[in-house]
Amino acid sequence: MSPLKELFAETGPISRSGPGYRFRPGQLALAEAISETLNQKQTLLAEAGTGVGKTFAYLVPLMLTSGKSIVSTATRHLQDQLYERDLPRIKSALGVSIQTAVLKGRGNYLCLYRMERAKEQGRFLRPEDTHAFSEIVSFSGLTSTGDIAECSAVPEHSPVWAMATSTRENCLGQQCPKLSECFVMAARQRAAEADLLIVNHHLLCADMALRDEGFGEILPSVDHVVIDEAHTLPEIATEFFSQSISTQTLSGLARDSLAIGLEHARDAASWPDLCGGLERSIMEMRALLVDGTDREASSRANFPQGRMGWDQLSASDEQRWIVALKALGDSLSALREVLSLNADRHAEIAQLAAFSLELNQRLAAFQETTPAALDVRWIEFSRYGMSLRRTPFEIAARFQQEMGRQPRSWIMLSATLAIAGRFDHFQRRLGLHDASTLIAESPFDFQRQGLLLVPQVLPDPKSADHISQLLHQAAIKKLLESVRGGVFILCTSHRAVGLAARWAEMWAASHPHRLILVQGQAPRPVLIEQFRSHGAALLIGSHSFWEGVDVPGDALSLVVIDKLPFAPPDDPVLRARSKWCEAQGADAFAAIQVPEAAILLKQGVGRLIRSESDRGVVVIGDRRLAETGYGRRMLRSLPNFSRTRDPEDALQWLASNVQGGRAATAHRGSPELES
Ligand code: SF4
Incomplete structure (x- = not known):
């Protein structure tokens, strides 16, 4: 042996x-x-x-x-x-x-130097931030690793951590007075x-x-x-392997420069003017995303969210962006010059001077127009900030x-x-x-443990309210009513999550025993824990719930997937990759979109059966899976569940396999779904 x-x-x-x-x-x-x-x-x-x-x-x-x-x-x-x-x-x-x-x-470890600096300067705008910061200070005296995941009193997404952790750019390294105690x-x-x-x-x-x-x-x-x-x-x-520069990073530079400049080089320049100039350039640039004439809009809570390719800008918009980027570069250069001239006055000023130079270079790289470049320039934006990015089409050689x-x-x-x-x-x-x-191969008997249903009657997958139509179908309602364990509704977009949440609000009124959980209500680990411990909850989520979620047993008995998870076709990176792929003579849909959706679909379906004793049903509300060639290719990648297109089969299957009925033989589905 x-x-x-x-x-x-x-x-x-x-x-x-x-x-x-x-x-x-x-x-x-x-x-x-x-x-x-x-x-x-x-x-x-x-x-x-x-x-x-x-x-x-x-x-x-x-x-x-x-x-x-x-x-x-x-x-x-x-x-x-x-x-x-x-x-x-x-x-x-x-x-x-x-x-x-x-x-x-490094962002996962407490930075004692920055924490001390924030303590000295520290005026937090919100009382909850003051409280969170004092929790971090207490934590610093107790931890032996400095791993911020151990500080349960302050959530990892709290903005206060930015004041008590370091980045590659702001760490003082060998010059740091806290080097001997440094957790990183x-x-x-x-x-x-x-x-x-x-x-x-x-x-x-x-x-x-x-x-x-x-x-x-x-x-x-x-x-x-x-x-x-x-x-x-x-x-x-x-x-x-992409290059990027974000407004959060630029604002951080402005904030840190103002604090350190006033403290160690007050006479060198008007720091509020210099740093305020950079902040104003950032605001001007953000305002381009809403309405060129509405300067206030760039700070509104309902600021748009999305991704936009540089090649999607109209000629006049492109001109406005070029002007805004030039102004941003000028503000950044002005600040860098003063920081460089005063670099010998404090290690942090030297660090910020080097960082501002790097940001200047990244900004210049974004502005470069090289027709032969194998990358795409695009802008990602939300109310929290904005990033300018250059993403390579392919990374294999690198x-x-x-x-x-x-x-x-x-x-x-x-x-x-x-x-x-x-x-x-x-x-x-x-x-x-x-x-x-x-x-x-998995040791599970998927044929016996699971049933995959693609109902024969389904809404058009391209319709804007596809998820609402799906959830209002009598067959789906019946399934939801008959399943006793927990339910996942996995959506392909945030918009669909919103529509499904609206449906769930009404549905919950007549199903008070169900706990309704919706992505965004609480951090993901909290929602998953609530789902597991309740045992009959209904959770609605998009991509972050399609993978890495493990709920064995009856706490998850039904997974409803709204559609085949194709990436949005207007995504600037996907568009550019597809164009490039087609320029090489390949079919971009078959070479990029189908395989990537197949992997994600396999992840989503894989949430259902997590142990040898699990039983459950997956519903996929997209007829393309059963009725197109690429759909059947995706189907062949999925676990070998019993398959059907008849919702009545699913009801019977649930009754005999999941709800404690007699052990039934696995139902063999209708021919269209057999792989
Ligand atoms: S060396 Fe860097 S990470 Fe460590 S305490 Fe100093 S600034 Fe923070």
């Missing part, structure tokens, strides 16, 4: 890592393929269906291999879960004592010493893109990189360059990496043409 076979055997050491362990052939096959890849320093792409146990399948070989390893996860929450729950269990089951550490982006430096030190380090994709990509997010010194010494939830990597890498810096093994895994059994799309996006691939 191979060592891995012994470890993963029904009564082997891994079985002692926690209750409910079962031998799963897919898990062993995945662990063996990973072990081989680690030995050969090659690249493996693996799709592991729900329930395979992919985390242990990579942690065990990593613990047994020689050399330094990095595991990158999609979110900070998953980092904590891996570090606090999975790693200790595997370490004790294997009896190994390797050194492990977790490292997050301590976390990096622990990371440098670890044999196995847990990071997240943002940190990994930031480091690849900037080589300055904290483990630029660590990456070169790493022998193995495992990327979990790898389906999210192309988007995150694209974001980090990603390959980063991967090729040193021979090491790369393992990329996810429950949703392949489309209809093939990895082509993912391979194309990251240039991984020579990688080995593996699909480890």
